[in-house]
Amino acid sequence: MEPSDSRAVESGNPDEPSTDSPKRPAAIEAVYMPSEGRRTVCISTQAGCAVDCQFCLTAQLGLIRNLTAAEILGQVLLPLAEARTGGENRDPIQTNVVLMGQGEPLLNFDAVMAALQILLDPEGAGLSAKHVTLSTSGIVPGIEKLSKETVRPKLAISLNASSDEQRDRLMPINRKYPLGKLMEACRNYPLRNWEHLTFEYVMLGGVNDSAEDARRVVRLLSPLASVKVNLIPWNPGQLPFRESAAKTVEQFRKILVERGVPAFVRYSRGRDVMAACGQLALQEVRNNPLAVIA
Numbered sequence: 001m002e003p004s005d006s007r008a009v010e011s012g013n014p015d016e017p018s019t020d021s022p023k024r025p026a027a028i029e030a031v032y033m034p035s036e037g038r039r040t041v042c043i044s045t046q047a048g049c050a051v052d053c054q055f056c057l058t059a060q061l062g063l064i065r066n067l068t069a070a071e072i073l074g075q076v077l078l079p080l081a082e083a084r085t086g087g088e089n090r091d092p093i094q095t096n097v098v099l100m101g102q103g104e105p106l107l108n109f110d111a112v113m114a115a116l117q118i119l120l121d122p123e124g125a126g127l128s129a130k131h132v133t134l135s136t137s138g139i140v141p142g143i144e145k146l147s148k149e150t151v152r153p154k155l156a157i158s159l160n161a162s163s164d165e166q167r168d169r170l171m172p173i174n175r176k177y178p179l180g181k182l183m184e185a186c187r188n189y190p191l192r193n194w195e196h197l198t199f200e201y202v203m204l205g206g207v208n209d210s211a212e213d214a215r216r217v218v219r220l221l222s223p224l225a226s227v228k229v230n231l232i233p234w235n236p237g238q239l240p241f242r243e244s245a246a247k248t249v250e251q252f253r254k255i256l257v258e259r260g261v262p263a264f265v266r267y268s269r270g271r272d273v274m275a276a277c278g279q280l281a282l283q284e285v286r287n288n289p290l291a292v293i294a
Helices: 057-061 069-085 109-119 140-147 164-170 179-188 211-221 246-258 283-287
Strands: 031-035 038-042 046-048 063-066 094-099 132-136 154-158 197-203 227-233 263-265
Touching: 031 069, 038 069, 046 057, 069 109, 109 132, 109 140, 132 140, 140 179, 164 179, 197 211, 197 246, 211 227, 211 246, 227 246, 246 263
Parallel strands: 038 094, 094 132, 132 154, 154 197, 197 227, 227 263
Antiparallel strands: 031 038, 046 063
16 A cells, blocks of 8 residues: 655755555654755654664654555655656766664564565666665664565664663663674674675763773774764754764764774754654654544
8 A cells, every 4th residue: 555645854844745654543754855966865664663762752752553665665755756746856866765764674674674675676666775774773683684685775783882781771672682692693794795884873972972982882893894883963852961072073983993993973964854863753743733644
């Protein structure tokens, strides 16, 4: 069943359409980010999320339900169709898809893989696996299962902590899949010759951003074959955290790089519409409930 079109938010333009499920009513958010020569679509795989990362507004929703493969696909196809209508595709443009919206993709594995097979099929959406990234909080059985898939996206691990004690507090899923098990799954993950594992690290001021944290991250990741780290300054929300200072973020990055771990600072787009990393909490839906289109 094709997902209906309710309201999607484009960063910088709050007047575009989003996806509403025709199954059990559940509003979700996808974010379309155009830029020079490329565009990125950040999509959701669940309505809400059960993983309960303490720094993420989406966790406040809880898990409403899994999305179907059609609902996941629709979040990519609808904005691309709108872009064509608006004349955006006159010149070839690279399309990136990141499964980094609401939900934990590996806890909705079958529907996510069904959608990805269509997105990555030359006879389907025809996207390259090099331009599609799935981000997980560290669901070890899901990582192991994904590693056996012939058609699969790139993998990103949401790390966000340098020790089990710290990660237990920030990401309760760590109590089930602690860093030792997660790193073992990462060591065993088969990388293609062009591929590396990406680790995402949300920088929380005074929580996980010290020089010692950086050195512990180096010790965690050094045994892995090919990695890079994206340092993501925390995006403000109604939660008891604060952004790391720019100087602190740069010091952290420098420690990683000097010790052989490639690291980059990624400032999230979409803050202006509460659609940046960790901000997807249906603010617009709460303030102005949407009609459910069945």
